[in-house]
Amino acid sequence: MRRTLPSTRDLCCFEAVVRNGSVTKAAAELNMTQSAVSRRLGYLEDLLGQRLFLRERLRLTPTPAARIYAETLHGLLNEIEVATTSMLTEGRQGGALTVGCLPTFGSRWLVPRLNRFLSAHPSININLVSKIRRFEFESEDIQAAIYFGPAVWPNCHMRYLMGESVVAVAAPALVGNVPLARMLRSAPLIQHTTRPTLWREWLDHVGIDTPGDQAGPRFEFYSLVIEAAMAGIGFALLPEFLILRELDAKALVKISDIAMPCSDGYYYVYPDRYRESHNVQVFGNWLFREMNAPDALA
Missing domain, CATH: 3.40.190.10 (Periplasmic binding protein-like II)
Incomplete structure (x- = not known):
């Protein structure tokens, strides 16, 4: 018998508490009571012969050694779960x-x-x-x-x-019969949070030097960029395949026929x-x- 091999339930409770930073959150994740999780932590400390947490009022702070232990266990527990799932589904699909x-x-x-x-x-x-x-x-x-x-x-x-290729679009009310560079200065350039240089790349691609290419309202999701463009907030750069229905319905129109392939x-x-x-x-x-x-x- 391996006397230094803790119970997997004890290890799961310990890893979950360190990862969540809370006994309460760990208990909810594991579908256990807080007292049950606390008991498991006690069992593991008894086996290891050392404290795993510094207890300050209602807060538990893992010791440096315990944090390293939890990080190692996280990967091992994941591997056990994957191996078990693979065994359970051996010969079966679905x-x-x-x-x-x-x-x-x-x-x-x-x-x-x-x-x-x-x-x-x-x-x-x-x-x-x-x-x-x-x-x-x-x-x-x-x-x-x-x-x-x-x-x-x-x-x-x-x-x-x-x-993916992106196209520049706007609500019809923003599109005028003026040169593209002048049109782009008439309303804000709507920015996508995770692609902050996209307008600069597109402007370079079409050969336009417009200052303030990173200024304008910012949105995290493309769905919000689409809605903002349809509301007339400004011009937007969007993947064409995501806005086909808006283009077909004329809710959005291209302000240039140039589509820029993305790297x-x-x-x-x-x-x-x-x-x-x-x-x-x-x-x-x-x-x-x-x-x-x-x-x-x-």
Whole structure:
């Protein structure tokens, strides 16, 4: 018997408390009572023969050694969970697949097509998690992600899906019969928070020198940029495939026919530990076919 091997429940409680910074939050995550989590911490301290936390009133602060211990356990517990899930689903297909995706891409491109996947693979339950910034596979409960950016993601497989071009658009009321440079000075340039140099890149691409290219109202989501542009707040740079219905309805109009290809692209990303996952691979193959179909950007 391994006498220095703690209970996995004790380890899970300890790791969750350090990660959440709170017994209360850890208990809620683990579906346990606070007193039960506290008892587990006590068991682990007894086994290790040392205190893991400095207790100051109602606050627990992990010792430096405990913090390092928790960081090591986080990776090990994840590996145990993945291995167990793989064993439970051995020889079977289906179950849940949690995929991270960009909010506007998810609502405007992925969800309208998702029923095709669900109809072809009814045993796989898709859970979509949206976030504008990069996902962290080690700390977030996702198996794969649809990502826009450079082709760099350590310890992950990246499958190229498609590129992106952006066009300059505005509400019809802002568009006048004047030179483009003059028109752009008549209203603010709506900025996308995570792509702060996009206007500068587009202006260089079309050969216009307009001061204040990084000034203007800022929005984190493309969906908000679209709404702001339709409301006449200013000019916007947007991926054309995300605003086809607004262009068709004349709610937005292009102020230039020049589309700028972006250096980054869309990728399907998953950690090395999921390379043998049936669900991850099936969804990735479907996604690749959809993005390379004739109507992919329609």
